[in-house]
Every structure is written in structure tokens, then in C-alpha cells.
Amino acid sequence: MKSLKTYRLAFIIISVLLLFCFLLNISLGSVSIPMKEIIHTVLGQEVEKESWNYIILHYRIPKAITAILTGCSLSISGLLMQTLFRNPLAGPFVLGISSGASLGVALFIMGGSLLTGVAASLIVGQLSIAIAATLGSFVVLLAIVIVASKVRDTMALLIIGLMFGSITAAVVSVLSYFTNKEKLQQYIFWSFGNLGNLSWDQIILLTTLVLVGLILAVISIKSLNSLLLGENYARSLGTHIQKSRYLIIVATSILAGSVTAYVGPIAFIGLAVPHLTRQIFNTPNHHVLVPATAIYGGILMLICDTIAQLPGSEHSLPINAITSIVGAPVVIWLLVRKRKMVF
Amino acid sequence: MAIVGANGIGKSTLLRTLANIQPSLSGGITLNKKPIQTYSPLTLATEISVVLTEHIPAKNLNVAEVIALGRQPYTNWVGKLSETDQEKVREVIDLMDLDSMKHKKCFELSDGQLQKVMIARALAQDTSLVILDEPTTHLDIYHKVSVLKLLKKIAHQTQKAVLFSTHEIDLAIQLADKILILHPQGSVLDSPENLIKNDRFQHLFPKGFVEFDTLSGSFKVKKDD
Amino acid sequence: MKKLIFLSVILLLACKKETGGKNTDVKENQTEKEVKATLVPVTYAQGFSISKQGKITVIKVNSPWDNADKTYEYALINKKDMKTIRIDASNYDAIIPTPVERFVATSTTHIPAVESLGIEDKLVGFPGTDYISSKSVRKDVENGNIQELGLNESVNTEVLIDLKPDLVMGFSIEAENKTYNTIEHAGIPVVYNGDWVEDHPLGKAEWIKFFGVFFDKEKEADSIFNEIVTSYNAAKALAQEAENRPTVLSGSMFEDIWYVPTGESWAAHFLKDAGADYLWKDTSGSGSISLNFESVLEKGQNAEFWIGPGQYTSYKQLKETNPHYTRFDAYKNKKIYTYSLSTGATGGLLYYELAPNRPDIVLKDIIHILHPEILPTYEPVFFKPLNP
Numbered sequence: 022m023k024s025l026k027t028y029r030l031a032f033i034i035i036s037v038l039l040l041f042c043f044l045l046n047i048s049l050g051s052v053s054i055p056m057k058e059i060i061h062t063v064l065g066q067e068v069e070k071e072s073w074n075y076i077i078l079h080y081r082i083p084k085a086i087t088a089i090l091t092g093c094s095l096s097i098s099g100l101l102m103q104t105l106f107r108n109p110l111a112g113p114f115v116l117g118i119s120s121g122a123s124l125g126v127a128l129f130i131m132g133g134s135l136l137t138g139v140a141a142s143l144i145v146g147q148l149s150i151a152i153a154a155t156l157g158s159f160v161v162l163l164a165i166v167i168v169a170s171k172v173r174d175t176m177a178l179l180i181i182g183l184m185f186g187s188i189t190a191a192v193v194s195v196l197s198y199f200t201n202k203e204k205l206q207q208y209i210f211w212s213f214g215n216l217g218n219l220s221w222d223q224i225i226l227l228t229t230l231v232l233v234g235l236i237l238a239v240i241s242i243k244s245l246n247s248l249l250l251g252e253n254y255a256r257s258l259g260t261h262i263q264k265s266r267y268l269i270i271v272a273t274s275i276l277a278g279s280v281t282a283y284v285g286p287i288a289f290i291g292l293a294v295p296h297l298t299r300q301i302f303n304t305p306n307h308h309v310l311v312p313a314t315a316i317y318g319g320i321l322m323l324i325c326d327t328i329a330q331l332p333g334s335e336h337s338l339p340i341n342a343i344t345s346i347v348g349a350p351v352v353i354w355l356l357v358r359k360r361k362m363v364f
Numbered sequence: 365m366a367i368v369g370a371n372g373i374g375k376s377t378l379l380r381t382l383a384n385i386q387p388s389l390s391g392g393i394t395l396n397k398k399p400i401q402t403y404s405p406l407t408l409a410t411e412i413s414v415v416l417t418e419h420i421p422a423k424n425l426n427v428a429e430v431i432a433l434g435r436q437p438y439t440n441w442v443g444k445l446s447e448t449d450q451e452k453v454r455e456v457i458d459l460m461d462l463d464s465m466k467h468k469k470c471f472e473l474s475d476g477q478l479q480k481v482m483i484a485r486a487l488a489q490d491t492s493l494v495i496l497d498e499p500t501t502h503l504d505i506y507h508k509v510s511v512l513k514l515l516k517k518i519a520h521q522t523q524k525a526v527l528f529s530t531h532e533i534d535l536a537i538q539l540a541d542k543i544l545i546l547h548p549q550g551s552v553l554d555s556p557e558n559l560i561k562n563d564r565f566q567h568l569f570p571k572g573f574v575e576f577d578t579l580s581g582s583f584k585v586k587k588d589d
Numbered sequence: 590m591k592k593l594i595f596l597s598v599i600l601l602l603a604c605k606k607e608t609g610g611k612n613t614d615v616k617e618n619q620t621e622k623e624v625k626a627t628l629v630p631v632t633y634a635q636g637f638s639i640s641k642q643g644k645i646t647v648i649k650v651n652s653p654w655d656n657a658d659k660t661y662e663y664a665l666i667n668k669k670d671m672k673t674i675r676i677d678a679s680n681y682d683a684i685i686p687t688p689v690e691r692f693v694a695t696s697t698t699h700i701p702a703v704e705s706l707g708i709e710d711k712l713v714g715f716p717g718t719d720y721i722s723s724k725s726v727r728k729d730v731e732n733g734n735i736q737e738l739g740l741n742e743s744v745n746t747e748v749l750i751d752l753k754p755d756l757v758m759g760f761s762i763e764a765e766n767k768t769y770n771t772i773e774h775a776g777i778p779v780v781y782n783g784d785w786v787e788d789h790p791l792g793k794a795e796w797i798k799f800f801g802v803f804f805d806k807e808k809e810a811d812s813i814f815n816e817i818v819t820s821y822n823a824a825k826a827l828a829q830e831a832e833n834r835p836t837v838l839s840g841s842m843f844e845d846i847w848y849v850p851t852g853e854s855w856a857a858h859f860l861k862d863a864g865a866d867y868l869w870k871d872t873s874g875s876g877s878i879s880l881n882f883e884s885v886l887e888k889g890q891n892a893e894f895w896i897g898p899g900q901y902t903s904y905k906q907l908k909e910t911n912p913h914y915t916r917f918d919a920y921k922n923k924k925i926y927t928y929s930l931s932t933g934a935t936g937g938l939l940y941y942e943l944a945p946n947r948p949d950i951v952l953k954d955i956i957h958i959l960h961p962e963i964l965p966t967y968e969p970v971f972f973k974p975l976n977p
Contacts, residue, residue, distance in 0.1 A: 107421045239442065240441065242442050242443060243442060246443055247433060249420065250430070251416075251418055251420055253380075253385050253416055254414070254416065254420065256384075257409060257412070257414040258437060259406035259408065259409030259410075259436060260436070261405050299424070304429075308442070308444075
């Protein structure tokens with residue numbers, strides 16, 4: 022197996038790229054702040070306008086970090102799912118994790134009004150939404166793990182995941198139908214996805230969760246590589262299939278679930294970045310893919326967010342639209358250029 | 365050692381059960397006088413390696429990477445290759461004469477080359493028993509012979525037990541040290557010579573189209589009377 | 590072409606006003622063959638016109654919804670005249686015998702007109718009766734005189750048809766409402782009420798005249814509206830005399846997108862007339878625009894007042910939802926006022942129901958907040974300070 026050394030240069034380049042995108046992201050926004058002031062803020066020096074200081078420290082930097090965390094976790098969970106299910110169409114949400122989160126949020130925001138008629142149309146706080154989403158994806162995860170212990174076939178698991186998704190989507194639509202418009206609006210805005218809402222406390226919590234997920238993903242690298250030969254070969258190589266399956270599912274749930282809870286269901290990144298990375302590095306080896314996918318995920322998310330902010334204008338676009346608009350052509354272009362799907 | 369028998373008799377099932385890929389339908393298996401269930405997956409992986417009929421899903425792996433995966437039972441928690449592991453991989457590549465294609469991707473290889481790579485991977489796993497499920501299917505007669513000769517060489521040179529199933533009874537008779545005939549009325553294990561002598565091959569298939577010619581040690585199409 | 594028609598309507602309106610015509614001279618000039626159309630004055634509302642063509646009253650709805658490319662014409666004929674008048678039904682979207690005795694309303698904005706015209710007994714059905722706050726109408730809801738027709742915009746078609754009302758006062762957010770087609774096929778006339786499209790405060794309120802004609806209450810509608818105009822203009826005049834024009838911020842965020850009313854919107858009209866310096870007064874378009882949090886902070890951080898922070902009812906809630914809110918001066922100085930604290934008996938927001946019909950009260954509320962010295966004894970109806 023090729024060692025990491027072969028890829029050292031490539032890793033240095035993409036790490037620098039990540040750093041560059043991070044700086045670009047925090048220096049561009051609706052309000053144009055001179056570069057000098059940005060540097061002063063980052064270095065903790067006196068800044069001309071107090072609002073600039075606040076915008077950079079409490080809006081842009083948390084947002085950029087959230088973007089990186091989101092990109093990393095969704096891409097890694099996409100990679101894990103694609104290898105586990107040996108299916109290029111799998112993504113972080115095939116197990117119904119995002120629909121579980123959506124159900125949690127929908128129940129929380131809209132369920133109340135279903136029970137009490139009009140009810141005071143209180144806007145639900147950000148943290149409560151995150152908790153509801155976490156609970157929702159956790160319940161679905163639990164269901165999946167129980168099913169996974171009963172089902173031997175990984176493909177059946179994939180289909181069961183999709184079924185869970187359909188059921189939760191149906192419940193959400195019933196809830197949406199009966200709720201009042203303010204709550205529906207709040208739910209819909211959550212489902213658009215949003216990176217700019219996390220306070221520093223929340224970022225620390227999210228970072229912890231993502232790190233736990235990433236560590237589990239790194240532990241899975243060995244079994245993921247053996248799974249490249251198929252489950253039977255993997256078993257003959259001493260991989261405990263059932264155990265690694267749990268490990269991979271749990272890692273995915275933590276990564277995708279926690280991110281979805283905080284920033285909403287972000288489309289596309291999880292599906293596209295693993296493909297992108299495979300095409301660029303031309304290897305299915307997870308020693309390379311896991312770190313590379315994480316970094317590319319961060320880069321792509323930062324770029325998407327920078328575009329979504331429409332620098333210089335007062336408006337901004339929903340991040341979910343941008344991830345697909347930017348991401349899809351890149352994947353198409355790579356596939357057409359190489360004329361061959363590398364999976 | 366070869367396993368032969370008609371289609372559907374359970375050659376693959378037997379091999380897969382032996383390799384602990386599927387649970388046994390009945391009876392038990394012991395390896396080195398210990399029941400196979402008592403082995404952890406990892407220790408078992410240092411005792412038995414397999415070459416299966418199924419295609420590997422990740423065709424984008426290159427030859428060296430596939431062979432290196434054979435070292436997994438010995439690598440650390442992330443699967444980093446040690447010096448010994450790399451040495452072993454090089455050794456296997458030389459033995460199997462794969463040096464010229466070690467950077468090729470699997471999708472660039474012919475069926476015969478791929479089969480050699482998979483055998484090399486099993487060898488890299490460095491086990492006392494190598495189990496191969498129909499290693500010669502899809503190969504032309506030249507490659508069939510070369511694969512089986514290679515297996516014989518391996519078995520004799522490296523003192524490994526090589527167990528394979530095959531439909532090439534003629535070749536098995538010529539190349540295998542021992543043959544296991546699976547038959548509904550009772551299976552027999554013996555050297556090819558003894559099996560021919562005892563006329564064991566005659567009843568391998570249902571009567572009708574083929575008959576065994578004891579003189580040449582091969583099956584002939586039965587002439588219509 | 591459409592613009593031309595629109596323009597001529599305005600011109601006609603203007604002419605009518607100049608000749609000082611009240612609706613006394615409306616029902617003259619009736620020859621048998623040629624019926625001259627006489628327009629009833631509609632001053633502020635842009636969305637409808639009323640013309641008397643002999644014994645037929647024609648109501649034209651120009652903008653049933655935002656940017657509508659469709660107009661509706663309804664012919665209203667007094668029940669007494671139904672037998673004697675011949676009319677080509679294909680020229681109109683509906684022919685409605687008046688006065689209407691049993692009708693269904695669909696929006697809470699219809700309710701104040703019902704109350705002030707005293708036609709509660711004629712309202713027989715409403716979707717989402719819990720949203721109704723008007724005390725006199727609620728009484729009929731509780732007595733079971735007003736049938737519940739389902740939730741939100743999804744009217745229960747079967748129950749409605751079974752009710753057999755003479756008229757459904759409908760509305761549509763965009764394009765034709767398919768449910769209404771079914772109702773029309775059942776022989777129940779539906780008219781589109783476009784009150785919510787109006788941007789001028791008095792324009793919205795003028796739709797009471799639209800109600801008036803269906804119920805033979807034109808005179809009452811006229812005088813109610815004139816009172817509102819007088820009261821509104823008087824308050825406006827007082828506010829313009831104020832010395833300072835405090836800066837005002839409005840709207841709130843969904844996620845990190847801030848929705849602020851545009852400078853041409855209904856809400857912004859009030860701020861202007863109340864003598865405020867609304868920070869987004871130069872933005873155009875109706876409704877609201879979505880802005881990035883950064884730019885709102887940059888512009889609105891030092892705003893003196895924050896009026897109408899969406900659904901929020903307390904400072905605590907604002908802070909919990911998004912700590913960014915606490916960065917605004919209006920938050921720090923506790924100068925945030927909301928309409929979300931005034932609710933009816935069953936939780937409906939009073940503002941959504943009554944405000945469009947009583948712009949004079951809304952204006953006085955805001956003047957009271959911005960310039961307490963002008964209306965010292967005034968007791969606000971809609972806008973209240975946020976809870977702690």
C-alpha cells in the first residue's frame with residue numbers, strides 16, 4: 022500500500038488552500054471591512070469601529086469554523102456510507118439521519134400547535150432546535166442499530182434507511198399541513214440550512230462532537246480498507262464485520278447528526294466531496310481519503326459560504342442552494358474529463 | 365489438495381464454511397485441534413487466507429495496494445505497514461512475478477492477472493492454509509495450468525496447505541496431491557492414483573453424457589450407441 | 590395596455606373628486622338602452638373600483654394578489670331587480686344578488702369590517718375561528734352561529750358547500766385558488782378580496798367600501814372610512830410637528846437572514862407618517878427584503894427604536910434565540926416594541942386582524958412610542974414594550 026509520504030506534497034497544498042479559504046471567508050461579507058482592520062481584529066488590537074470587531078469575532082469567524090466543521094463531518098460521513106454500502110449514491114443521510122433530525126425539529130416547532138390549536142406563536146429558541154434535532158437523529162440511529170443487528174445484508178440496511186426517511190418525511194408533511202404559518206416558516210428556514218447562527222459555546226460543543234466522530238472514523242480506516250475487497254474478503258482478513266458496521270454507523274450518526282442539529286440539513290456536500298477527492302487523488306485507500314476528504318469538505322464549504330454571502334451586497338443566499346449549484350458542476354466536470362468513474 | 369464434484373454438490377459451501385465465511389450447517393470444524401469458533405476473527409486471519417470467486421468492488425486499487433491489504437491481520441490499529449510487512453509484500457510480488465504491473469490499477473488487468481494478484485494477496489497474508497474457490501474459472505487452458513502449477517509450487521515450496529475447488533478434474537488429477545470427491549452417496553479423499561484405481565470418478569456425474577476413461581485419466585463424451 | 594387602463598381609472602377617480610361628487614349623484618342618468626357608468630369614489634385603495642351601471646353595481650378587482658395578471662369583475666344586483674334586469678353573465682366573473690344574507694369570510698382582516706358594519710349575523714362560516722379576536726364576532730363563534738371551516742388556507746370544501754352561503758369572501762396569496770373553483774362550480778359565488786395587497790395604510794382600510802356594497806351598507810362604510818381618514822390625518826399632522834425624527838429599526842431574523850419591511854411597504858408608511866427616520870426608507874418593493882445580518886448590524890446598531898421584531902415577545906426570548914440581537918442599542922436601552930403581545934381570547938393576534946382596518950390606531954400607537962410628548966394620555970392598542 023502506498024504510504025502517506027507519496028501524498029505529502031498534496032496534503033501540504035490543500036492545507037494551505039484551506040487556510041487561504043478560511044481567511045478569504047472571514048474577510049468577505051456584506052459589510053466591507055478593510056483588510057487592515059480584519060488583521061487588527063484577529064490579532065486582538067484596537068479596531069476603528071466596534072461593530073466591525075463584533076461582526077468578525079462573533080459572526081464571521083464562528084461561521085467560518087462552522088463551515089469547516091460542517092464540510093468535514095458531512096464529507097467524512099458520506100465517505101463512510103459510500104464504502105460501507107459500496108454504493109456511489111450513498112451520502113451521510115441515507116440512514117435517515119437528516120430526516121430524523123427534521124422530524125425532531127418539526128415535532129418541536131410545529132407539534133405544539135397541532136395539539137393546542139393556535140397556541141401563542143412563540144418562536145422556538147436556537148438551542149432547543151439543536152436539542153430536538155439531536156434527539157430526532159438519535160432515535161433514528163437507535164432504530165437503525167437495532168435493525169442492523171437483525172439484518173445480515175448491508176444492502177437491506179440501506180433500503181431500510183431509505184424507508185425510515187420516507188416515514189419521517191410523511192410525518193413532517195402532516196405536521197406542516199396543520200401548523201400555523203409562522204411555525205412553518207421557522208421550520209422551512211431551518212431546513213434551508215444555515216451556518217451563521219452558532220455562538221462560541223455551541224461551536225465548542227459541536228467541535229467536540231465532530232472530533233469524537235472523526236476519531237471513530239480514523240479507527241474505522243483499517244476495516245474500511247478491508248471492505249474495499251468486499252465483505253467476505255474483509256472477514257477473511259480478520260475484520261469483525263458486525264462490529265465495524267456499528268462503528269461506522271455510530272461515527273456517521275455523530276458526525277452528520279450533530280452538524281444537522283446545528284446548521285440544518287446541508288445538501289450535496291456529503292455526496293460530492295468523497296467523489297471529488299477520489300477523482301483528484303485517484304485512490305480508494307482510506308489512509309489518504311479520510312484526511313483528504315475532511316480537508317476538501319472544509320474548503321468546499323468555505324467557498325460555498327463565501328459565495329452565499331454575496332460579498333458587498335446586503336443580501337445573502339441560502340447555503341443549501343449554493344452547495345449544489347457549486348458542487349454539482351465540479352463533479353460532472355471531473356467525471357467527464359476523466360471519462361471514467363473512479364470508485 | 366483439490367475438491368471436485370458435480371455442480372450444486374456444495375464445494376463452495378464447504379470451502380466457505382471452512383474459511384468461516386458462513387456458519388456451518390451441521391458438524392464442527394477444528395483447526396490445529398481447536399474448534400474454529402474459538403478463534404477470534406483476527407487470529408483466524410493469520411491461519412486461513414482465501415481467494416474467492418467474487419469480484420472486488422474497489423477496482424481502483426492498484427496491485428501493490430491489494431497485496432498489501434493481505435498484511436492487515438498484522439498491522440496496527442490504523443493499518444500502517446511496518447518494515448516487515450513491506451518486506452513480505454515485496455517478497456510475494458517477486459514470487460508471483462508481478463513486479464512489472466505492481467502500479468497498475470485492478471481495472472486494467474486481465475482476468476488471469478487479477479487472479480494472480482488475488483492469490484498473491486492471500487500469500488501475503490502468510491497463513492498455513494490457503495483456500496481457493498474455483499481459482500481457474502474464466503481462464504483459458506494455458507492460464508488454468510499456470511495457476512494450478514503455481515499453487516503446487518507454493519504448496520511445496522512454502523509448506524502451506526493449499527485447498528481449492530475446481531471443475532477441471534483432468535487437471536486436478538495431474539496436479540493435485542490429493543483429491544476430495546464430493547458425492548451424495550459418500551465422499552472420498554485419496555491420492556489421484558488411488559482414486560482412479562478404485563474407479564471413484566466413474567460415478568461422479570449422473571449417467572448419460574460423459575464417462576471416465578481410466579487409461580487417460582480423463583472424462584470423454586459418451587458416444588451414442 | 591394594462592397600464593393605460595390603470596391610468597385612466599386613476600384619472601377618472603381624480604375627475605370625480607374634483608367635481609366634488611359624493612355618492613349622492615351616483616344613481617342618476619338612467620335611460621333604458623344606454624346606461625352610463627358612474628364611478629363611486631375610491632381614494633386610497635388601488636386594488637378595486639366600484640361603478641354603478643344603472644341598477645347594476647360592478648366591482649372590479651384589479652390586483653387580487655401581488656403582481657396579478659388577472660382582474661375580476663363582479664356584477665351586483667339587488668334581489669328586487671333580479672327578475673327585471675337582463676344581463677350577459679359571461680361578461681362577469683360572478684353575479685351576486687344583494688344584499689347578501691349568508692356569507693363566509695376567509696381572512697381575519699375581513700372581521701373588523703364585519704364588526705363595524707354590524708353584519709355579524711350574516712357571517713356563517715370561517716376557517717380557523719380561533720384566530721378571530723373581535724369580541725362581538727367571537728360571541729357568534731361561541732354560540733355556534735359561525736361554522737368552523739378548517740385550518741389556515743385549506744378550507745374544508747364539503748362543509749362549506751353544505752353551508753350554502755350566498756357569497757364567499759375569498760383571497761389568494763398567488764394565482765387562482767383551486768378550492769374556489771370547486772366552490773364556484775357548486776353555484777356559490779366567490780369574490781377575491783385584495784385588501785392585503787394595498788401598501789397605503791388608508792388603502793387597506795378603504796376596502797370596507799368593498800364590503801359595503803355587498804350588504805347594502807355603502808353609506809355606513811363611507812362614513813366609517815371617512816372618520817378613519819380624518820383621525821389618521823390629524824395624528825399624522827401632529828407627528829410632523831415633532832422636532833426630532835428618531836431612527837427606527839424593524840423586523841427580525843430567521844436563522845441569520847433579517848427580514849426588514851421595504852421603504853414602500855405598508856409598515857414603512859406608518860413609520861414615515863409617525864415622524865420616524867426609518868433606516869430602510871429608501872428600499873423599494875412591497876413587503877419585506879431579506880438582508881444579511883452583518884449589514885443590518887452595521888446600519889441598525891445605533892437605531893433608537895426597534896419596532897415590530899416579528900413574533901418575539903420578550904428580551905429574554907430574543908437573547909435566547911440569537912445572542913446577536915443583544916448588540917443593538919434598542920435592545921440595550923429597552924426600546925423594542927412589539928404587536929405580538931396583544932392577542933384575542935383564543936390566541937389570535939389582534940394586530941393581524943384589526944390593524945389593516947384601523948390605520949389611525951396603528952399610527953397613534955407608533956407616535957405614542959416615538960414622541961410620547963405628543964399623545965401623553967394615549968393608551969396603545971397594538972404596540973407594547975417587550976417583556977423583560
